Amino acid sequence: MREEITLEILRYQPELADEPRLQSYIVPYHEDWVVLDALNHIKDNLDATLSYRWSCHMAICGSCGMMINGEPKLACHAFLRDYRHAVIRVGPLEHFPIERDLVIVMDDFMDKLSSVQPYLITQQKRQLSEGENLQTPLQLMAFKQYTLCINCLLCYAACPQCGLNENFVGPAALALAHRYNLDSRDGGKDERADVVASDNGIWECTFVGACSEVSPKYVDPAAAIQQTKISASLDWFKAWLRPGAYR
C-alpha cells in the first residue's frame, strides 16, 4: 500500500467562522517532498480553498514561512521525511494577525522595515568624477552576513518579545539597520538611531536568541541587536562626556 502522511492545518475562513479551526488532510508520502509540496497537492487535488503564500520553492523568496509542529520554518525547507510516521501540524506564523488560513498580515512589519531606513544614506553626495565607491573585502565582511535576510519573518514568529509587545521593531528590521550602520559607505547611523535605539528598538530585545536559531539564512539577528546595544551605549556615553552636552 502506498504510504501516506497526515497534515493538520489551522484554517481561518473569516466568511465562514469567527475562530480558526484545525482541518486534517491525508496526502501521499514521498521521500523528496517538502511540506510545500504537500500543501500544493492539497490545493490541486483535495481542497482548492486552502490559502497560503509561496513562490520560489527554493528558500530564497521568503514567502512560505509558517509554523510546522510549533517551529517557524519555510514550508519549502521542511522535508516530510523528517516528520515520517507522525502528524504534521501546520499553522500561520505566530505573532502576526491571520488574514486567512496560512496567510498572515505583514503590513505592520513593512512599516517597521521602512522605519529603520534600510538603504545607504550618504551625508555628502559623491561626484561622478570621484569614481566608484570602493569597499575592501574586510569592510564587506563586517556586514555581509546581515545582507542575507530574505524577510521570511520566521524570526518574528520565534521571538516572544514580538508577541508580547506589538510595537517592538523586531529582529529582521533591526538586523538590517545594523547592516547599513556597519557599511563603510553609509552615514545614516544617527538618523536610524531614533527608531533603532529607542525603547521599542534594541532595548526591547532581551536576547532570547530564538531569532538566530530559526533563521534559514543564518542571518543571526540576535548578534546584530547585541552589537547595536553596545554601539548605542558607547554613542550615549560619548555624547554625555562631550562638554556642554547636558545643561
Place this chain on the structure above:
Amino acid sequence: MSRRPYIRSMKPGWWLGQRRYFVYMVRELTSLFIGLYCALLVIGIFRLSQGRAAWDGFVAALSSPSGIIFQLICLSFAIYHSATWFAVTPKAMPLVVKGEPVPARTIVAFHYGAWAVVSLIVLIAAGI
C-alpha cells in the same frame, strides 16, 4: 467582503512548551538571585559601618546553615548566569584580528580565563 484579520494573543505559559524558551526564562530567573546577593553585599557594608559587633553578627549570620545554603543557591545561579552569558559573548563582541575573525571558542575561552584570574585576585586579596 471586508478584511477581518484574526488576532491571537500569547498564553501565560508560552515559555513552558519549548526547551529554548524555558532555558531563557531560567536564565532570566537567575538575575533575581544575583540581585539578592548584591543586596546582601550592600547590607554587609551597612553593617560594617555600624561597628565591630554589627559586622560580627553579619558574618555569624552568613556562617549559619541557612546563610550557607542561601550563598550556595546564589553561587549556583551565578555560575549558570555567567556561563550562559559567556556562551553568547562571541555574538555580542565579535573580534577581527589581522583581517581574520577570531573563533567563537577563543572569545569564550578568554572570558573564562579572565574570570579565573579575577577570582584568583579576589581570593589572594581575601587572604585565602
